[in-house]
Every structure is written in C-alpha cells, then in structure tokens.
Amino acid sequence: MHELTRHSINGIAFWRDDDLLAQSGITVAFSERTGGVSAPPYESLDLAAHVGDDPAAVEENRTRFLAALGLAGLQPRLTCAEQVHGTGIERVTEGLVGSGRSALAHTRPALAGIDALYTALRDTPLMLFFADCVPVVLVRPSVPAIAVVHAGWRGAIAGIVGDAARSLMALGGGSDLMTFTGAHIGECCYEVSDNLLSQFRSRFATLTPVCGRLDLAAAVAEDLVRAGVPMESQRRLDMCTADNTDRFFSYRAEEALTGRHCAIAAISGASF
Numbered sequence: 014m015h016e017l018t019r020h021s022i023n024g025i026a027f028w029r030d031d032d033l034l035a036q037s038g039i040t041v042a043f044s045e046r047t048g049g050v051s052a053p054p055y056e057s058l059d060l061a062a063h064v065g066d067d068p069a070a071v072e073e074n075r076t077r078f079l080a081a082l083g084l085a086g087l088q089p090r091l092t093c094a095e096q097v098h099g100t101g102i103e104r105v106t107e108g109l110v111g112s113g114r115s116a117l118a119h120t121r122p123a124l125a126g127i128d129a130l131y132t133a134l135r136d137t138p139l140m141l142f143f144a145d146c147v148p149v150v151l152v153r154p155s156v157p158a159i160a161v162v163h164a165g166w167r168g169a170i171a172g173i174v175g176d177a178a179r180s181l182m183a184l185g186g187g188s189d190l191m192t193f194t195g196a197h198i199g200e201c202c203y204e205v206s207d208n209l210l211s212q213f214r215s216r217f218a219t220l221t222p223v224c225g226r227l228d229l230a231a232a233v234a235e236d237l238v239r240a241g242v243p244m245e246s247q248r249r250l251d252m253c254t255a256d257n258t259d260r261f262f263s264y265r266a267e268e269a270l271t272g273r274h275c276a277i278a279a280i281s282g283a284s285f
C-alpha cells in the first residue's frame with residue numbers, strides 16, 4: 014500500500030513513500046522545515062534560492078536534505094524550475110539536468126517560466142519549492158517516470174496538475190499513474206475573494222461551498238480525476254502549512270517573509 018511515512022534523520026524531518034522506494038527505486042518525498050542552518054526568518058531547512066536567504070545556507074540545506082534521503086551523490090544532477098505561478102511544463106532531458114541545482118555562482122539557472130518538471134532520466138532529482146502552494150508528485154513506475162508540480166491557485170485553476178498527468182501518460186507504459194499531494198495551506202486557512210471562489214466552483218464541480226475559503230487540494234484532485242487518475246490512486250498529506258509553522262513554511266501565516274520546503278522525486282539508477 015502506498016502511503017507517506019514521516020522520518021526524522023539528524024533533525025531533518027520529511028515524508029516519503031517507503032514502499033514505492035523499496036519496490037521500484039523511486040523516491041517521492043516532502044520536506045519539513047527543521048534540521049537546516051538558515052537563520053530567521055528562513056529557519057531552518059530553507060531549500061529555495063530565490064527568497065533572499067544566504068545562498069551558502071541554502072546550499073548546505075540541500076546537501077543535508079539529499080543526504081538524509083540517501084541521494085547525496087545526486088546533488089550535481091538536482092534540477093529545479095523558476096516557478097512563476099504559470100502553466101509551463103518542461104520535460105527534463107540530459108541537456109537540462111542540473112538547472113538551478115545551486116544557489117552559488119557558475120551554475121545553470123532554474124528553468125525559466127516553468128512550474129512543472131517531468132523526466133524519465135534516472136539519478137535526476139526534480140525539486141520544487143513551496144510555502145502554502147500545493148506540491149504534487151506524479152509517478153509512473155512502469156516507465157519509470159516522475160513529475161513534480163507547483164500549484165498555487167493560478168496553476169490549479171488552469172489545470173497544470175492534470176496537464177502534468179497527461180504528459181506522463183504520453184510516455185507510454187501501463188495505467189499505473191499515482192500521485193502524492195504534500196502539505197499546503199488548507200481550506201481552514203485559505204481565505205479568498207468571492208469572485209475567485211466562484212471561478213473555482215464553475216470549473217470544479219466537487220468543491221463544497223464553504224464561505225470565503227478555498228480547498229485547493231480538492232480542485233487538484235478533481236483535475237487529476239479528469240485526467241484519468243482515480244481518487245484511489247491519489248495520496249494526500251492532509252496537513253495545513255499555515256496551522257503548522259513550526260514544521261512547514263507558510264507565506265500567508267508568516268507575512269510573506271519565510272523559506273520554502275520542497276517536493277522531490279528521483280528514479281534510482283540501480284536496476285529494480
């Protein structure tokens with residue numbers, strides 16, 4: 014059974030599907046915010062290079078996090094996207110590997126204008142960054158192939174998660190797509206305008222009417238069902254970032270100045 018299990022290694026807490034890793038060599042994980050070296054307001058495992066944190070601290074945090082996952086040797090192949098709340102999806106081919114891997118100088122920048130990455134390359138960790146937006150990892154063990162998606166409200170309403178699912182399905186193989194949704198701002202804390210709420214309700218029929226609040230994960234789940242991913246193939250970590258700022262970064266709860274946790278996926282180079 015595929016479930017996310019919480020681990021804590023050297024103070025670094027993360028959630029991972031251990032069965033998937035054991036069975037197919039595919040890592041799917043979501044980080045928390047502890048165990049890093051960043052100073053406030055980025056304390057402490059800030060993994061993002063674009064939010065004003067000390068680049069050396071971000072580099073050290075990435076090193077520690079990859080080591081905790083057993084992926085230490087893959088840091089040179091870590092691949093990241095710019096994340097502009099758009100709908101851009103990029104397939105990571107060999108020439109793009111390592112984009113945005115480091116906050117320090119002399120490395121290729123994160124892939125511009127992109128909010129979702131996917132690949133069938135082995136030993137190529139895809140990592141995106143979050144503080145309230147919805148992190149989604151998609152996996153096709155039969156290919157094998159992986160995708161990581163950043164879905165704020167703009168991406169969610171535009172259907173970026175369903176589009177990423179269709180991109181993975183286009184790679185052939187069996188009907189084995191499974192998805193994992195990490196911690197994000199919950200309906201409990203995500204107040205939006207009536208106008209935005211009505212836009213979402215007109216697009217996503219399953220959204221339950223709750224006055225002034227939006228359930229982004231429900232919209233993402235419906236988008237995935239439409240793309241051909243049944244609910245039983247979707248896993249969700251139902252934790253609200255804004256209610257748990259001791260464990261996650263929250264853009265809204267921390268008044269915009271904070272770090273980023275991550276979603277990461279990687280296919281092991283070893284044969285399974």
Ligand SMILES: [Zn+2]
Pocket residue numbers: 198199200201202203253254255256
């Ligand atoms: Zn909440």
